[in-house]
Amino acid sequence: MCRIIDIENIPGPRQASVYKEGSSRSSASGITSTKMAFSLRVLFLLCGIGGVLSGVLPVSKKDNVCCPDGWTQKDEHCYIYKEERRTFADAERICNVIGGNLASIRNPVENAVVYQLVVKGGGDEAWIGLHDAVKSRDYLWTDGTPFVFANFASGTASGADDCVVIETTGNDGVWKGEPCTDDEPYVCIREAFCHH
Numbered sequence: 356m357c358r359i360i361d362i363e364n365i366p367g368p369r370q371a372s373v374y375k376e377g378s379s380r381s382s383a384s385g386i387t388s389t390k391m392a393f394s395l396r397v398l399f400l401l402c403g404i405g406g407v408l409s410g411v412l413p414v415s416k417k418d419n420v421c422c423p424d425g426w427t428q429k430d431e432h433c434y435i436y437k438e439e440r441r442t443f444a445d446a447e448r449i450c451n452v453i454g455g456n457l458a459s460i461r462n463p464v465e466n467a468v469v470y471q472l473v474v475k476g477g478g479d480e481a482w483i484g485l486h487d488a489v490k491s492r493d494y495l496w497t498d499g500t501p502f503v504f505a506n507f508a509s510g511t512a513s514g515a516d517d518c519v520v521i522e523t524t525g526n527d528g529v530w531k532g533e534p535c536t537d538d539e540p541y542v543c544i545r546e547a548f549c550h551h
Contacts, residue, residue, distance in 0.1 A: 421549050423454075429468045433545050434458060436476040440538035443518040446482045447497050455545030456498035457484030460521075466506050469521055469542050470528035478523060482541035483530065485519040494519075498544070506530050 422433030433455075441449065447457050460466045460483060473481045484497035494502045508522070508529040516532030520539055533539065 422545075422547050426545075427468065427472060428547055429465065431547050432465075433547050434468060434472055435543050436472040436478065436481065436540065437543065438476050438478060438540045440540060441482075442538060443482055443486065443535040446539070446541035446543075447484070450484075450497075450541070450543035450545075453543060453545070455543045456496075457482055458542040458544040459484045459496040459498050459500035460504060460506070461500060462504050463506075466504070466521070466528050470523060472542055473521060473540070474523050476540065478540045480520040480522045480524075480531075480533075480539060482539050483519055483521050484544070485530070486517055486535065487532075488517040488535060491517075 422428045426433040426435045428434075435453075437446070437449065443457075450456050458465075458469050460469060469481075469483060473479075484500075485494050485502070486497070487494045489495060494505075496502060506521075506529050508526055508531050516534050518533055518535040518537075519530050520533050521528055521530055521542070
């Protein structure tokens, strides 16, 4: 993109305007061919520099993030709901094969995204990537995301069940523990990427 600049404020060679004696034009209002040529050179130089830099300067990745077909994007993450019922471990393996993990949820907005995917897919609950299979009540996300947000229904975080589902029927996205061997639909998450 080129900008129009005021050449009067650019230091450089200038030539006084030529005017005929007795003419009503003043020397300040005329532009000579030398001044015009200088202005054009400056304009071309600035446009050239701008064109070269536009190919070199980095573009914000946030403007170019994208997800594979069938996935839903929220910020730098892609999500997909899978309706086929699998155990927690099988669901995690399938998410790994397609480039992600069972969904980790870091905040209420991400919880709402996952909830809406499950509702849209017709599910009443689905696996997310949270479990306490290693140590009871010590919850971990399968992708290693720090456990900083929880949305458990009252009294469900302390049960004997090791793996976690998000519910859609009457609970608006609350979580509850389920046996990891149950077959449930699931939601996968992966980093967004760009095709170029």
